[in-house]
């Protein structure tokens with residue numbers, strides 16, 4: 296395993312030739328293990344109710360925003376809209392409210408999603424292994440859960456209240472999801488939260504190694520969302536510039552050649568296009584981060600969880616991938 300000082304020296308190395316070599320190695324490994332495939336998915340937000348207070352997120356329980364929770368019919372409308380554009384892999388998101396969006400509600404959403412998508416992932420509140428088992432049996436194959444930061448002190452500064460304030464419960468979530476039979480698990484850190492980026496990366500890599508060793512049957516991916524501004528809130532970020540972002544992607548690829556690396560529409564279109572060659576294996580497209588944001592007029596006046604930076608449609612992203620000689624993959628999973 297890489298050491299902390301090696302990560303630090305890599306992140307601080309200004310030599311363009313060094314970065315070029317790292318990028319080439321990362322691109323080569325990605326082609327070796329993934330060919331020229333890029334998996335596409337789209338998020339669908341079905342609720343913004345949240346009982347946790349994370350200072351960096353617009354959905355937090357103390358923020359006076361309009362709250363929405365979709366009915367099964369509204370979910371159907373949103374999902375149908377995405378399915379018509381070719382999406383087969385959906386990521387269903389909620390805030391983290393155990394009361395407003397309990398397991399029964401999530402199962403209802405999965406039942407709707409099954410009408411349209413062979414691959415269904417959830418990014419919702421952490422649960423127990425038995426609940427993940429129920430979700431898997433209902434039709435969920437993927438869980439996304441980010442630790443956000445592995446720095447316990449920083450974690451408790453920004454996660455003030457609610458279940459998310461429990462660092463250890465969150466840390467154990469990928470493990471419980473794997474025990475529940477979930478086939479694909481995505482973990483990550485929110486870049487911009489921790490002051491010591493190298494330390495956070497090392498902890499993420501250790502978490503991933505632990506999961507790979509103990510749950511080898513699971514397919515893993517990692518994400519590095521960068522912190523964005525939220526409306527009406529000034530939050531002191533530890534900004535991660537584009538060069539550092541690229542280094543993180545390439546370093547991760549060289550350490551974990553078989554692990555998926557996701558890229559969201561938080562990133563600008565030009566950066567997404569350039570970084571595609573280097574290590575990315577999965578990206579969101581045509582994203583809307585508001586509840587009911589694709590089709591529902593009634594929910595128009597709301598604050599999204601974060602602002603999307605790449606506004607291109609799903610069709611445009613598919614066109615772009617093909618123009619760069621990539622094979623867009625809509626799903627690599629069918630339940631039999």
Ligand code: SF4
Nearest residue numbers: 345347349352355390
């Ligand atoms: S990050 Fe998640 S848990 Fe925290 S406030 Fe936002 S939606 Fe709620």
